Amino acid sequence: MVRGKGHGKQDILPLSESEKEDLLMQRREAEDQIKNAKHVGVGTAAEQIDVGKYQREIDKIDREISQRDVHTTGRQRDELAKELTQLEEDLMKNLPTRAEMDFPSKYPGAVRKHLRWVSNNMKNVERWRHCQRTLNPEDPKSIEQLRRKE
Secondary structure, three states, X not given: OOOOOOOOOOOOOOOOHHHHHHHHHHHHHHHHHHHHHHHOOOOOHHHHOOHHHHHHHHHHHHHHHHHHOOOOOHHXXXXXXXXXXXXXXXXXXXXXXXXXXXXXXXXXXXXXXXXHHHHHHHHHHHHHHHHXXXXXXXXXXXXXXXXXXX
């Protein structure tokens, strides 16, 4: 039997404020379920509620928040901003233009150029996204904004 190859440790994207609020709301709902199960009398449907399941859900949410909640200092933000500008310069070098992407029939080899660019720059794109999410958690830029018009 062939075993699947693991993807290795991936770079975890930081939480945006809205994602954090959603997780906290899910946590409150699970806590309410536990509270309701404890306050309802014996012999009712509350005995059917699996309190352990809700506690595991709370623990999972807490772990996710602690892993993905990023607190950066001013120096770290400056270093990330420098890295971000360097990554943007590197990514824009052979990035197909907007016209090449919108009208590939007019530009022979545009699709092959794009696929080659994607395969050569995947790690840089992921790092760029991480920097974007860390510096601008509520409004990260898309890679499409780096494309030139012509």
